[in-house]
Amino acid sequence: MKKILLVCAAGMSTSLLVERMKARAAELNIESEIEALSISEASNKIDSVDIVMLGPQVRYQEKQIKDMAAGRIPVTVIDMLAYGKMDGTAVLDKALELIG
Template structure:
C-alpha cells in the first residue's frame, strides 16, 4: 500500500509518517508512506493508493478531491490522532479508506 500525506509544508506530517512506518513494520507490513507539501499533490496522482490531509489544511478537502478525481480515497486525518502523533490510528484509518474504496 502507498500512503501519501499532505500538509502545509510537509514538515509536521513527517512525525506522523515516522510513527506510521514504525507501526507498519511492527505489523510486518511493507507500506510506502511519505509526506509532501499540498502544492505537489497533482504531480503525485497515480503514485498513491490513499491520500491523507493534515487537519491544518482540511479546508482544501473539496478542492483536493477534485484534483484526485476518484483515483484514490482522500480524507482528513482525525485532529486528535494527528495531535497525539498516533501513527497506529492513522495507519488503521488509511487501511479502512482503502477497504471502503474496493
Template sequence: MKKILLVCSAGMSTSLMVAKMKEAAEASGESVRIMASAEADLEENLEGVNLVLLGPQVRYLEAKLRSRVPAEVPVRVIDSVDYGTMNGAKVLAGAMAEIKGREG
C-alpha cells in the first residue's frame, strides 16, 4: 500500500483535501493511505511515506521540509487551483503518477 502525507501549518486545511483524495481513491480502486500532518509533526508521520505533498499556502517551507524528509521521498507542492477547488481526484492522480514514475 502506498502512503501519501499532506502537510500544512497546522494539518487542518489539508484535512478536507485528504477526504477528497480518499473518496477518489475508493472510486478508482487505488490502494493508498492518505494522511494530513502539521509541519511541526512531520517527522512523526514519515514512516513508510512514498510522497509528501505540501499545501500551496506553505510552499515557502518547501526547502526546509525537503531537508527533514528522507532523500528518496519526493516533496511536491499541490497546485493552488487544484487545492482551491478541492480537486482530490486530480491531486491523487498526480500523486500516484509521481509514485509509480519513481518506481520505474
C-alpha cells in the first residue's frame, strides 16, 4: 500500500489531481491511498504516509513540512507543469520513484 499525501493551500485545489493519480494507480494495479489536505491538516497525517508532495502554490512551506517529516519520508514540490496540466500519471510516477 502506497500512501501519498498532497498538500495545498486549502486541500481542495488538488482534488482533480488526486482522482487522476488514483485512476493511474488502479491501471497499474498499485494499491494506494492518495489524499489532499491543507497545510494545517497535514501535520495530523504526516506520520502515516510514505511521501508528502506539495502543490507549487505552497512550495514556500517545504521546510516546515520537511521539519515535520524529520527525514523519515520524502517531501517534494510537485512539478509546476505537471500540476498545471493535472497530470496524474507524471505526479504518481514521481511519487513512486521517490518512495522507492
